[in-house]
Every structure is written in structure tokens, then in C-alpha cells.
Amino acid sequence: MDNTIALKNFLYRLADDHLILGHRNSEWTGLGPMLEEDIAFSNMAQDKLGQALALYEILETLGELPPDTVAFTRAENKYTCCQYVEHPIGEYDFSLVRHFLFDHAAYLRFEMLTQSSCEPLAKLAAKVKGEIKYHVMHADIWIEKLGLGNEESHARIQSMINENFNLALGIFESSADEQEIISSGIFAGEELLKAKWLEAITPILNKSNLKLPNENTWNPVLGGRNGYHTNYLQPLLTEMQEVFAIDPSAEW
Numbered sequence: 654m655d656n657t658i659a660l661k662n663f664l665y666r667l668a669d670d671h672l673i674l675g676h677r678n679s680e681w682t683g684l685g686p687m688l689e690e691d692i693a694f695s696n697m698a699q700d701k702l703g704q705a706l707a708l709y710e711i712l713e714t715l716g717e718l719p720p721d722t723v724a725f726t727r728a729e730n731k732y733t734c735c736q737y738v739e740h741p742i743g744e745y746d747f748s749l750v751r752h753f754l755f756d757h758a759a760y761l762r763f764e765m766l767t768q769s770s771c772e773p774l775a776k777l778a779a780k781v782k783g784e785i786k787y788h789v790m791h792a793d794i795w796i797e798k799l800g801l802g803n804e805e806s807h808a809r810i811q812s813m814i815n816e817n818f819n820l821a822l823g824i825f826e827s828s829a830d831e832q833e834i835i836s837s838g839i840f841a842g843e844e845l846l847k848a849k850w851l852e853a854i855t856p857i858l859n860k861s862n863l864k865l866p867n868e869n870t871w872n873p874v875l876g877g878r879n880g881y882h883t884n885y886l887q888p889l890l891t892e893m894q895e896v897f898a899i900d901p902s903a904e905w
Contacts, residue, residue: 656837659830660771661715662733663839665723666828666878667762668708669734672724673886674755675701676893680742693791694748700784707781711773725897729887730880737820737874739886749799750813753792754821754854760785761849762840770838793857800861811863818866822847822873 678698709720717723737755742748763785766778799806825847828834835842851865858864876882 656833656839657715659833659837660839661712661717662828662830663834664708664712664715664774666733666735668705668712669732670738670755670824671701671708671759672705673732673734673889674738674751675699675705676889677738677740677742678748678752694752697752697788697791700788704781704784707777711771711777714773721897725894729882729890732882732886732890733878733880734882734886735823735826736877736883737817737823739877739883739889740820741885746799746809746813747817749792749795750810750817751821752788753796754814754817755824756785756788756792757854758821758824758846758850760789761853762846765841765846765849768838769840774839796857796863797861800858800863807862810861814858814863815866819870819872820874822871823875823877825850826873826875826878828878 675698678694678701705724706720709717709723712723713719737751740747740751760782763778763782767775767782769775769778796810799810801807825843827843831842834840855865
């Protein structure tokens with residue numbers, strides 16, 4: 654069975670997540686709460702944009718348009734990133750918690766993808782998981798430091814976990830071709846990834862005197878994987894696409 658369409662859709666979801674979150678993280682450049690964090694978020698943004706590029710390059714080998722074209726010319730409803738990555742950076746507590754929740758999921762996803770039946774994706778995953786490992790370590794250090802800090806730092810991080818959690822569950826939104834992706838060996842599935850993610854983040858939160866929201870409040874924010882986005886995405890795309898739109902044929 655030809656699974657090319659399912660593979661392309663899957664790659665677009667991954668690439669779009671990293672492109673949009675990379676752009677968001679870059680917005681901390683010059684604004685970080687301390688110089689080290691300014692540099693850290695800038696570096697992580699650069700890594701994410703590089704990861705998005707590598708995924709778009711695989712798509713190009715499958716017959717899609719070149720990376721710059723697919724990154725900077727599609728309409729809003731053609732992006733399939735989860736809604737979580739679209740949200741503005743907010744204050745540092747929001748961005749830190751998003752960094753913690755998203756990058757744990759990203760690390761585990763790429764770890765699973767090292768076993769993908771798509772050989773170029775498996776090779777890329779082996780490289781990318783090493784990069785994201787350091788992102789996860791950075792997030793874990795700060796979650797623990799602020800969770801165990803003082804009353805205010807603990808309260809703010811716990812509040813952000815509560816506010817972010819349903820958005821984060823949208824990372825694992827399944828698609829119409831989910832079963833084809835699983836059966837063809839491209840990826841083992843969003844439900845398995847979510848289970849691994851919960852298993853990974855829970856002890857870190859416990860160690861930091863933090864906790865997940867009560868399970869009866871879990872209500873994933875969905876739609877992004879199917880092209881339905883927040884009001885935040887279009888302004889971001891307009892800004893992101895501005896230079897490319899001036900002269901798409903320009904060479905740098």
C-alpha cells in the first residue's frame with residue numbers, strides 16, 4: 654500500500670510545529686529575564702528552525718515544493734501545527750512551561766522515530782533527539798528551580814501548568830490517517846507518545862513540588878492538525894513571511 658500521502662501529512666505536522674515554535678522562541682531574543690536565558694531561547698529557536706528545515710527537505714524529496722516555499726507561502730489553513738505553538742510568548746513562566754511540556758513530547762517523538770520505516774526520517778530522528786535532549790535538560794532544571802524556589806515562583810509555575818495542560822494535550826491530536834501511519838511503521842502513534850510523555854513529566858513535576866491538573870479537567874485543545882487555528886497564527890505568518898513575499902526568487 655502506498656503510504657506517501659500519510660507520510661507527507663505526518664511530516665508537515667512535525668515541521669510546522671517546529672517552524673512556528675521556533676519563530677515564537679526567537680521572540681525572546683533581547684527580552685530574556687537574564688542574559689543566559691536570552692541566549693538559551695535564541696539557541697533553541699535556531700535548533701527548531703533547523704529541525705523544521707530538515708523535515709521540509711524530506712518532503713521535497715517526496716515531491717513537495719522547496720522548503721522556503723512551503724514555509725513562507727502557504728495559507729493559514731494549510732499549516733497543521735498544533736494550536737499550542739501558536740500562542741504568543743507571554744511572560745517567561747508561560748514560555749518556560751510550554752518549553753518543558755512541548756520539548757519532552759518532541760524528544761520522545763524523535764526517539765520513537767529512530768525506529769521509523771521511513772529511513773530518511775529515522776536518520777534525522779537519531780540526530781535531532783540529541784539536540785532536543787539538551788532542551789529538555791534546560792527545561793527540567795528551571796522547572797525544578799522555580800517549583801522549589803519561593804512561594805511566588807512555585808505558584809506561578811503551577812498556575813501555568815494548569816493553564817497550559819489542555820493546550821499541551823493538543824500536541825497529541827490524532828489525524829485521519831493515524832492508523833495508516835501506525836500500520837505502515839512510520840510512527841507508533843499519538844496515544845503511545847502521550848502515555849510516554851505523561852510517564853516522563855510526572856516524576857519531574859513531583860520532584861519539583863508541582864503536579865498535573867486533575868484528570869477530570871483534561872480537555873485537549875484540538876483543531877490545529879486539521880488547519881483550524883487560533884487568531885494568533887495569521888499575524889505571526891504575516892510577519893514571518895514578510896521578507897520572502899517581497900521577492901520569492903531572491904538568492905541570499
